[in-house]
Amino acid sequence: MAAAATCGSVAASTGSAVATASKNNVTSFQRRGRRASGTNDSGPRLVSITGTRPSVRNGQLLVSTGLPALDQLLGGGLAVGTVLLIEEDKYNIYSPLLFKYFLAEGIVNGHTLLVASAKEDPANILQELPAPLLDDKCKKEFDEDVYNHKTPESNIKMKIAWRYQLLPKMEQIGPVSSSRFGHYYDASKRMPQELIEASNWHGFFLPEKISSTLKVEPCSLTPGYTKLLQFIQNIIYEEGFDGSNPQKKQRNILRIGIQNLGSPLWGDDICCAENGGNSHSLTKFLYVLRGLLRTSLSACIITMPTHLIQNKAIIARVTTLSDIVVGLESFIGSERETNPLYKDYHGLIHIRQIPRLNNLICDESDVKDLAFKLKRKLFTIEWVQDNYLRQERNIYPPGFSYLLKQKDSAWGEGSLQHSTFLMSFLAKATAFASRLVRHSEPLKQNGSGRIRQAAGPRLWHDGRRQEAPGLLGIPP
Amino acid sequence: MARRPGTGYLGVVVRRGSTRGLDWRLGPAESGLLGHLAYSQRLTVRSRTERNWLGPSPSWAPQADLFSPRSSHSGGKLTLLCDAKTDGSFLVHHFLSFYLKANCKVCFVALIQSFSHYSIVGQKLGVSLTMARERGQLVFLEGLKSAVDVVFQAQKEPHPLQFLREANAGNLKPLFEFVREALKPIDSGEARWTYPVLLVDDLSVLLSLGMGAVAVLDFIHYCRATVCWELKGNMVVLVHDSGDAEDEENDILLNGLSHQSHLILRAEGLATGFCRDVHGQLRILWRRPSQPTVHRDQSFTYQYKIQDKSVSFFAKGMSPAVL
Numbered sequence: 001m002a003a004a005a006t007c008g009s010v011a012a013s014t015g016s017a018v019a020t021a022s023k024n025n026v027t028s029f030q031r032r033g034r035r036a037s038g039t040n041d042s043g044p045r046l047v048s049i050t051g052t053r054p055s056v057r058n059g060q061l062l063v064s065t066g067l068p069a070l071d072q073l074l075g076g077g078l079a080v081g082t083v084l085l086i087e088e089d090k091y092n093i094y095s096p097l098l099f100k101y102f103l104a105e106g107i108v109n110g111h112t113l114l115v116a117s118a119k120e121d122p123a124n125i126l127q128e129l130p131a132p133l134l135d136d137k138c139k140k141e142f143d144e145d146v147y148n149h150k151t152p153e154s155n156i157k158m159k160i161a162w163r164y165q166l167l168p169k170m171e172q173i174g175p176v177s178s179s180r181f182g183h184y185y186d187a188s189k190r191m192p193q194e195l196i197e198a199s200n201w202h203g204f205f206l207p208e209k210i211s212s213t214l215k216v217e218p219c220s221l222t223p224g225y226t227k228l229l230q231f232i233q234n235i236i237y238e239e240g241f242d243g244s245n246p247q248k249k250q251r252n253i254l255r256i257g258i259q260n261l262g263s264p265l266w267g268d269d270i271c272c273a274e275n276g277g278n279s280h281s282l283t284k285f286l287y288v289l290r291g292l293l294r295t296s297l298s299a300c301i302i303t304m305p306t307h308l309i310q311n312k313a314i315i316a317r318v319t320t321l322s323d324i325v326v327g328l329e330s331f332i333g334s335e336r337e338t339n340p341l342y343k344d345y346h347g348l349i350h351i352r353q354i355p356r357l358n359n360l361i362c363d364e365s366d367v368k369d370l371a372f373k374l375k376r377k378l379f380t381i382e383w384v385q386d387n388y389l390r391q392e393r394n395i396y397p398p399g400f401s402y403l404l405k406q407k408d409s410a411w412g413e414g415s416l417q418h419s420t421f422l423m424s425f426l427a428k429a430t431a432f433a434s435r436l437v438r439h440s441e442p443l444k445q446n447g448s449g450r451i452r453q454a455a456g457p458r459l460w461h462d463g464r465r466q467e468a469p470g471l472l473g474i475p476p
Numbered sequence: 477m478a479r480r481p482g483t484g485y486l487g488v489v490v491r492r493g494s495t496r497g498l499d500w501r502l503g504p505a506e507s508g509l510l511g512h513l514a515y516s517q518r519l520t521v522r523s524r525t526e527r528n529w530l531g532p533s534p535s536w537a538p539q540a541d542l543f544s545p546r547s548s549h550s551g552g553k554l555t556l557l558c559d560a561k562t563d564g565s566f567l568v569h570h571f572l573s574f575y576l577k578a579n580c581k582v583c584f585v586a587l588i589q590s591f592s593h594y595s596i597v598g599q600k601l602g603v604s605l606t607m608a609r610e611r612g613q614l615v616f617l618e619g620l621k622s623a624v625d626v627v628f629q630a631q632k633e634p635h636p637l638q639f640l641r642e643a644n645a646g647n648l649k650p651l652f653e654f655v656r657e658a659l660k661p662i663d664s665g666e667a668r669w670t671y672p673v674l675l676v677d678d679l680s681v682l683l684s685l686g687m688g689a690v691a692v693l694d695f696i697h698y699c700r701a702t703v704c705w706e707l708k709g710n711m712v713v714l715v716h717d718s719g720d721a722e723d724e725e726n727d728i729l730l731n732g733l734s735h736q737s738h739l740i741l742r743a744e745g746l747a748t749g750f751c752r753d754v755h756g757q758l759r760i761l762w763r764r765p766s767q768p769t770v771h772r773d774q775s776f777t778y779q780y781k782i783q784d785k786s787v788s789f790f791a792k793g794m795s796p797a798v799l
Contacts, residue, residue: 058596220642220643220644220686229627233624233628280685280686283684284640284684284686287685288623288627288640290620291619291620292624294620294621295590295620295621295624312722313718313721313722313725315721316716316718317680317683317684320588320680320681320684321681321684356563356565357593358592358593358596359596359784360566360569360782360783360784361755361782361783364750366750366752368749368750
């Protein structure tokens with residue numbers, strides 16, 4: 001199976017910041033893949049875990065989120081022991097996709113899954129996972145997708161917003177073999193049944209568990225959250241992800257996925273009322289979850305309908321308690337759907353927070369305006385740069401439209417070749433101002449009619465004025 | 477600038493809600509005037525040049541002037557770290573490494589990150605937290621790990637984070653007992669450490685865990701009475717500023733602490749948004765809560781860029797990337 005191939009890029013030992021192997025260490029487990037202390041001979045050598053790689057910045061262990069484009073934006077991937085919070089889009093169309101990509105990545109890499117939901121049975125969620133795109137199978141179809149994407153405008157250099165040309169383009173990498181860090185998935189196909197059955201997964205479906213007799217500790221959390229925490233802690237302890245169980249020597253990652261956390265289906269009323277009785281329930285849950293994750297080899301994805309939360313303060317607190325926060329904003333039903341700038345895309349993706357783990361700084365990407373689109377098979381994230389070209393034409397007043405001609409010289413047929421840029425700019429400025437004054441007769445509108453023709457560059461032809469602008473009005 | 481000696485503490489604490497009667501009276505919290513002046517003058521002279529504050533050279537740590545045994549250190553100080561729209565944790569790392577290098581006994585209540593995170597960053601800044609913990613110089617309360625213990629197993633003796641098990645908002649008394657126990661001076665006669673320091677990272681998490689703002693302010697007040705006045709130590713606390721998120725409890729906490737603190741370091745993101753070369757702006761404000769402000773509080777603003785092992789500061793607009 002694909003999971004058997006070890007990830008080739010994981011180094012055997014990273015030299016960075018090895019924990020001073022003090023003899024008084026209580027747990028033998030060293031978080032975040034810093035290699036087990038070399039002086040402790042009785043401890044086993046840490047074998048590289050499938051589907052993980054160390055971060056280039058600080059040697060931290062990273063897992064893929066299932067979307068290589070998102071991994072790149074997050075500085076390499078999701079760190080083990082952290083929470084990825086996805087703020088759902090308004091109609092909850094694209095966030096389940098990201099959720100499924102995360103779980104599918106876990107299955108392909110052979111990680112253990114823990115799926116928790118109050119709405120859908122986890123078994124059904126697993127049936128709907130996208131199929132992985134492996135080497136030779138769909139390479140042809142991927143190529144034709146990439147070809148359609150290349151528009152002739154992408155090669156045009158920009159004249160006004162030229163700084164945008166310097167920003168990096170998002171890389172489009174094709175599907176590669178399964179031993180790679182991140183995989184591509186085909187959203188139109190389902191994960192093959194044998195892969196799902198071969199994987200080790202645990203499901204938490206709230207309506208089933210809420211009536212069972214799991215021992216509940218007194219806590220001020222809502223019962224749904226308490227049960228879920230118990231369940232997660234149980235799995236982590238039993239399967240040895242935190243290294244405290246002497247029987248189990250687990251060298252695998254636990255991928256936890258919690259869907260629609262904070263929605264009323266979990267018994268929480270923060271989406272219904274502004275100052276409900278359980279306003280601290282969600283934040284307490286996140287805090288204890290963070291504690292559980294930090295001491296175990298696990299990574300968690302949570303989707304949360306933050307647009308429904310009435311109290312904005314809770315959103316700020318939730319953001320502080322999560323590590324990576326990604327917000328999705330889809331264009332469906334919003335006025336941006338008709339904006340020509342966003343014609344090709346389905347929504348915007350905002351990377352709201354990236355953690356600084358084991359470091360003073362983090363790998364924040366420079367690119368901030370990101371949009372995603374769900375093509376036939378692939379979910380891609382791109383920078384909305386290619387469309388600034390179109391925007392250039394729209395934001396300048398008609399008088400300057402000839403500045404943006406792409407074909408011949410920008411100033412028309414050789415009329416201003418001898419003047420410097422400043423002179424020509426001043427000339428155009430007066431021409432622009434002239435539109436405010438009524439001319440003797442309006443200029444003939446030849447052209448597509450989309451842009452109104454104003455006094456053009458023929459102002460200083462032959463060193464004399466050809467057409468008098470309104471500033472020096474020629475008496476009739 | 478003449479200063480009247482023996483000024484009492486007026487105890488100007490602005491907070492909403494009922495004021496609880498506190499039994500003790502707080503004596504004069506004299507601040508080392510010479511230290512203050514030296515510090516401010518030094519900064520005025522060097523305000524134009526770029527320099528590294530958090531580098532591993534302790535000779536240049538500006539706070540050393542304030543708290544060296546030479547200057548009159550007759551009372552502790554509360555330093556408030558505040559961050560708005562950015563991450564101010566680099567200040568916490570700085571103070572932790574600074575006080576450990578200055579041979580102080582540190583009690584660190586770390587509620588938001590794990591021990592290994594601080595330990596790794598501390599190694600970059602030149603201190604070893606594990607060694608400090610073994611020596612007894614550092615008492616570390618790891619909030620995340622303790623929370624898991626408290627929630628999943630019943631504890632016999634009162635645990636500092638006992639409030640997590642309670643349904644309604646209690647008080648932070650067990651946490652205060654823990655701090656007092658940690659920083660209590662050992663009666664062995666020899667003074668190994670110079671003075672105690674309490675570091676809290678961060679207080680806004682306590683609000684998320686169900687504590688009210690008044691309970692947290694009470695906790696800080698108790699700690700200040702013990703650590704700053706009784707034990708003549710210092711306190712450093714980090715609070716997030718939620719900005720326009722309308723977090724009333726957080727605003728109450730922040731305002732209350734701002735009025736009690738001697739030094740406020742406020743890390744803000746740039747108003748114009750993200751910049752690769754300038755990560756933010758640091759506002760430094762000295763206050764003298766011990767006396768009515770006869771003159772204006774001093775304030776400086778610097779922009780900073782965080783690097784791998786240090787932070788470089790420069791005057792506004794003087795970033796090397798721009799010049």
